[in-house]
Amino acid sequence: MESPDVWASRVQVAEYDGYLDPFNTTFFLMQLAPDGKIYSSSTNSVSSLHVIHSPDEPGLACQYQQHGIELPTKNSFSMPTFPNYRLGPLDGSPCDTLGLDNLPISFWRSEQDTLEPLSVAFHDLSYYEPDTWHWDFGDPASGLNNTSSERPPDHLFSAPGTYQVCLTVSNANASNTLCRTLTLGNTLAESPEVQERIQVMPNPFRDHLSVALSTGLRSPVFRLYNQMGNLLQKERLAFGITQIDTEALPSGIYFWEVVSNGERAKAGKIIKVAR
Numbered sequence: 001m002e003s004p005d006v007w008a009s010r011v012q013v014a015e016y017d018g019y020l021d022p023f024n025t026t027f028f029l030m031q032l033a034p035d036g037k038i039y040s041s042s043t044n045s046v047s048s049l050h051v052i053h054s055p056d057e058p059g060l061a062c063q064y065q066q067h068g069i070e071l072p073t074k075n076s077f078s079m080p081t082f083p084n085y086r087l088g089p090l091d092g093s094p095c096d097t098l099g100l101d102n103l104p105i106s107f108w109r110s111e112q113d114t115l116e117p118l119s120v121a122f123h124d125l126s127y128y129e130p131d132t133w134h135w136d137f138g139d140p141a142s143g144l145n146n147t148s149s150e151r152p153p154d155h156l157f158s159a160p161g162t163y164q165v166c167l168t169v170s171n172a173n174a175s176n177t178l179c180r181t182l183t184l185g186n187t188l189a190e191s192p193e194v195q196e197r198i199q200v201m202p203n204p205f206r207d208h209l210s211v212a213l214s215t216g217l218r219s220p221v222f223r224l225y226n227q228m229g230n231l232l233q234k235e236r237l238a239f240g241i242t243q244i245d246t247e248a249l250p251s252g253i254y255f256w257e258v259v260s261n262g263e264r265a266k267a268g269k270i271i272k273v274a275r
Contacts, residue, residue, distance in 0.1 A: 014050075014064040021046040025067050029079040034086075035109060036125045039069065045076040048241075053111075054123070056152055068240050070210040072202055086127035104130035104169045106178035112216035118157045118184055122165070126176075130169035138163040160184055195266055198258050204271040207247040213239050217260035225255045246272065 003009035019025045023044035030040045032055070040050040048067035055062055089100040107126050113119035124133060135148040141158035148155070157163060166179040183194075197215035200222075211222050220237040222244065235244050237258065251274045257267040 011059040013052075013060055013062055014066060017066050019067050021048055021067060025050070028077060031079040031082060033082050034125070036123050039079065041075060041077060041079050043077065045074045047071045047074050049075070054121070054152070065240050070201060070212070070241055070243075088128040091129075101173040102129040102171060103174045104128045104171050104176050106130075106167045106169045106176045108167045108178065108180075110165070110180075110182065111214065112184070116156070117216045117218070118160065119154065120157065120182065120184070121154050122152060122167075124151045124167065124169075126167070126169045128171075130171050130176075132170045134168040134170075136166045136168075138165055157184055198266040200256055200258075200268060200270060204273045205246060206273060206275060207245070209244040209246055209270070211235075211237055211242045211244065211258070213237055213242075213258075217258075217265060219261055220265070221259045223257050223259065225257075227253055227255070229255075 014027070016024070016026050021042075021044075023042075023046055025042045025044070025046050025048060027050065028041045028043045030038055030052075032038050036055070038052040038055045040052070042048075042050075046067075048071060049069040050064065050066050051068040053063035053065060057063070086105075088102045089096045089098070091102065104126060105128050107124075109123050109125060111121045111123070113121070122135065126133075133149060133151050135150070135153055135155075137146050137148075137155045137157070139146050139155070139157050142156070145155065162181060162183045164179050164181055166177055168175055168177040170176075194215055194217075197213065199212040201210050201212070209224075213220060216239070217237075222233075222235045222237050222242070223231060224233040224244075224246075225231055232249065232254070233244065233246075235242065249272055251272050254270050254272065255267070256270055258265045
């Protein structure tokens with residue numbers, strides 16, 4: 001918005017890809033969510049939302065993913081309402097009569113690179129008006145790159161392992177720190193971070209399954225088995241949502257696993273029900 005010619009500064013980040021669900025999933029309403037992503041509905045009754053993963057990044061780096069969020073039911077035109085309870089007092093305004101200060105709260109999320117699992121993008125979600133950011137990646141082997149004052153930094157970790165990453169946010173009133181543990185490159189099945197970022201839905205299911213990956217896995221594959229342990233389906237997975245056709249399967253109980261480079265990352269049980 002600071003460009004002298006806003007119209008000329010536009011960059012097209014997405015073009016409708018023709019996907020039907022069963023109607024056109026064209027672009028409609030958009031809404032910023034508490035996770036810092038922007039979600040977009042369609043102009044028809046469909047069962048998916050588009051998502052902008054990094055809305056603060058310019059141009060194509062914002063990562064606009066079409067029909068990237070699978071919904072459990074059809075949504076027609078509308079968007080969810082996300083009440084913003086994190087605005088805090090507006091210092092110096094006529095409405096700020098209680099004398100409250102904005103005491104910043106640190107909050108953040110991270111995403112592994114799909115091709116380089118040791119490269120992690122961090123996204124600040126802090127609130128109550130912080131104005132400085134200090135990241136400590138818990139990776140002293142990376143030298144001067146172990147810390148950052150950028151609001152949305154990337155960090156290439158020096159080796160596989162477990163790291164305690166901390167974000168401290170500050171303003172004139174106070175500081176606040178949030179630390180989380182990231183496990184990179186260890187056994188996938190032992191990593192809670194990886195487990196949380198692999199979802200198979202819906203359960204129960206009917207004619208299709210959706211496998212959602214929001215973490216970097218190498219050569220991820222979905223396998224579906226019957227109760228006798230026979231392999232019924234095998235599908236390569238992409239980052240985001242992969243749709244798997246299950247219309248030909250009879251009703252019953254099935255078992256699934258997601259495998260990365262021959263190592264099981266997550267497994268579960270799922271039920272198919274009749275129409």
